[in-house]
Amino acid sequence: MKFIDEFRDRAAAGKLAAQIRATATRPWTIMEICGGQTHTIVKYGIEELLPAELTLVHGPGCPVCVTPLELIDQAIAIALRDDVIFTSFGDMLRVPGSTRDLLSVKAERGTVRLVYSPLDAVKIAQQRPDKRVVFFAVGFETTAPPNAMAVWEARRLGLTNFSILVSHVLVPPAMEVILSSPVNRVQGFLAAGHVCAVMGTGEYLPLAAKYRVPIVVTGFEPLDILTGLLMTIRQLEEGRHEVENEYARVVRPEGNLPARRLISQVFEPVDRKWRGIGTIPCSGYRLRDEFSAYDAEKIYEVGGISAQESPLCIAGQVLQGLKKPHECSAFGHPCTPEHPLGAPMVSSEGACAAYYHFGRFASVTPPGRRIDDDSDRHYVQP
Amino acid sequence: MCLAVPGKVVAIDRSVTPIMGTVNFSGVQKQICLDWVPDVKEGDYVVVHVGFALNTLDEGEALETLRILKEMNSLDDELGDPEEPPR
Numbered sequence: 001m002k003f004i005d006e007f008r009d010r011a012a013a014g015k016l017a018a019q020i021r022a023t024a025t026r027p028w029t030i031m032e033i034c035g036g037q038t039h040t041i042v043k044y045g046i047e048e049l050l051p052a053e054l055t056l057v058h059g060p061g062c063p064v065c066v067t068p069l070e071l072i073d074q075a076i077a078i079a080l081r082d083d084v085i086f087t088s089f090g091d092m093l094r095v096p097g098s099t100r101d102l103l104s105v106k107a108e109r110g111t112v113r114l115v116y117s118p119l120d121a122v123k124i125a126q127q128r129p130d131k132r133v134v135f136f137a138v139g140f141e142t143t144a145p146p147n148a149m150a151v152w153e154a155r156r157l158g159l160t161n162f163s164i165l166v167s168h169v170l171v172p173p174a175m176e177v178i179l180s181s182p183v184n185r186v187q188g189f190l191a192a193g194h195v196c197a198v199m200g201t202g203e204y205l206p207l208a209a210k211y212r213v214p215i216v217v218t219g220f221e222p223l224d225i226l227t228g229l230l231m232t233i234r235q236l237e238e239g240r241h242e243v244e245n246e247y248a249r250v251v252r253p254e255g256n257l258p259a260r261r262l263i264s265q266v267f268e269p270v271d272r273k274w275r276g277i278g279t280i281p282c283s284g285y286r287l288r289d290e291f292s293a294y295d296a297e298k299i300y301e302v303g304g305i306s307a308q309e310s311p312l313c314i315a316g317q318v319l320q321g322l323k324k325p326h327e328c329s330a331f332g333h334p335c336t337p338e339h340p341l342g343a344p345m346v347s348s349e350g351a352c353a354a355y356y357h358f359g360r361f362a363s364v365t366p367p368g369r370r371i372d373d374d375s376d377r378h379y380v381q382p
Numbered sequence: 383m384c385l386a387v388p389g390k391v392v393a394i395d396r397s398v399t400p401i402m403g404t405v406n407f408s409g410v411q412k413q414i415c416l417d418w419v420p421d422v423k424e425g426d427y428v429v430v431h432v433g434f435a436l437n438t439l440d441e442g443e444a445l446e447t448l449r450i451l452k453e454m455n456s457l458d459d460e461l462g463d464p465e466e467p468p469r
Contacts, residue, residue, distance in 0.1 A: 001387075001388070001407070001408045002388070002390075002408075002427070003388040003427060003439060003444055004387075004388065006444075006448055007448075009451075012451045012452075012454075015451075015454055016451070016454075019454070034384055035383070035384075036383075036384055036385055061384070062383065063383045063384075064383060089383065089432070091383065116432065116433060117415075117432045117433025117434070118432065118433075119415065119433055120433070138383070139383055139384070140383070140384055142383075142384040142386070142431055142436065143383065143384065143431070143432060145418065145434065145436075146415075146431065146432045146433065146434045149400065149415065149417070149434070153400070156399070192384060194384040194385075194386045194429070194431060194436060195384060197386070197429065197436045197437050198436060220385075223451065227447075227451075248440065248443040248447070249439055249440045249441075249443040249444040249447060250386075250429050250436075250437055250439060250440070251437075252437070256418050256419075256436060256437055258417065258418040258420070259418040259436065262418075347383070349383065
């Protein structure tokens with residue numbers, strides 16, 4: 001596919017990795033924010049190309065993973081109603097709630113439908129005036145404009161049977177939580193390319209300045225990741241802490257202004273709870289009051305539902321880059337993609353599922369690496 | 383979830399609200415909302431997320447990135463393979 005295949009070139013990846021090895025003179029720890037980037041790193045074995053001194057930690061940028069347990073329970077409570085068609089992106093269906101998941105509701109009652117786009121949910125509401133259609137509006141800044149458009153369209157079309165259950169989260173407040181933690185070890189960030197395609201790069205400038213940390217907006221193909229790492233390491237080696245853009249073919253400094261305008265017309269910032277992390281001030285969106293007729297949490301009065309996380313699951317530490325997935329005692333047994341205890345094992349973008357699918361079960365000294373290498377890196381088992 | 387894929391715009395319908403268009407992803411065509419890329423032309427590439435074009439893909443920037451990578455390759459070829467550079 002054009003503009004994808006070129007950025008997966010094996011020879012160019014080897015040269016970039018050689019440049020990284022030649023540039024890095026000290027140990028550095030870099031976090032990639034987005035679950036899509038985590039997936040690329042693990043799938044293509046990018047860590048195997050990198051010097052042992054370089055540690056990649058995987059960030060909280062997987063909306064499926066950070067949606068709190070009670071939101072899943074709220075979604076299930078709504079989906080169980082006889083008058084409702086509950087619509088969602090596919091990867092939310094297998095996230096375990098307190099007692100069950102949405103997929104089991106779909107199997108039992110047939111009232112849960114997968115959609116490709118939030119506009120598909122609006123279309124279902126138009127076609128089924130006898131039912132009330134609810135869309136599970138999860139996501140980061142990338143998905144906020146499409147979800148805002150669904151509400152905007154429902155109002156324009158005069159639909160009274162459409163609403164959304166909002167669980168929107170924002171990247172910069174989560175980065176600030178990680179950076180301000182006393183146990184933080186992240187020294188540089190690969191920022192999430194598609195979040196920045198919408199929001200631009202401006203909101204990362206104060207973070208880079210305040211915490212003296214390089215932030216490189218990065219794409220999702222292997223050459224993007226390697227170039228982003230090289231740019232970050234150059235900054236670290238030279239003592240710079242700037243916001244740079246590796247993904248200029250898609251990200252403009254101002255982001256996408258019409259999409260940003262729609263977000264601010266429909267949503268407003270709100271404190272949000274993150275699964276495994278806790279409540280972060282102003283870290284998400286809720287519907288503005290003028291759109292409360294489309295707010296499923298209010299319509300179905302599910303806001304009071306609360307839930308307790310599994311004590312076995314260390315998702316919160318994994319999502320903050322403090323632990324690697326295989327360091328969890330439940331990893332692989334009993335927690336698997338078929339029977340996940342926590343959300344990072346569900347989504348293909350979750351760090352735990354990525355490690356599981358691509359066979360990273362342990363820290364082992366890889367072949368050819370110095371025997372005295374005590375880094376906590378992992379390699380793909382044969 | 384923030385997955386977005388580049389596709390080529392093959393038709394634009396500005397008569398509808400929001401603006402919609404047909405986008406080709408290596409042979410698979412889909413109806414995509416083009417409301418946030420109002421200046422898009424047929425033949426342009428857009429980056430699509432859950433049925434919405436988030437931005438046009440700047441082909442000049444893409445080719446420039448690839449040119450730099452290529453230049454790095456040929457420079458390495460002239461200077462020898464840096465596969466195991468001195469630390």
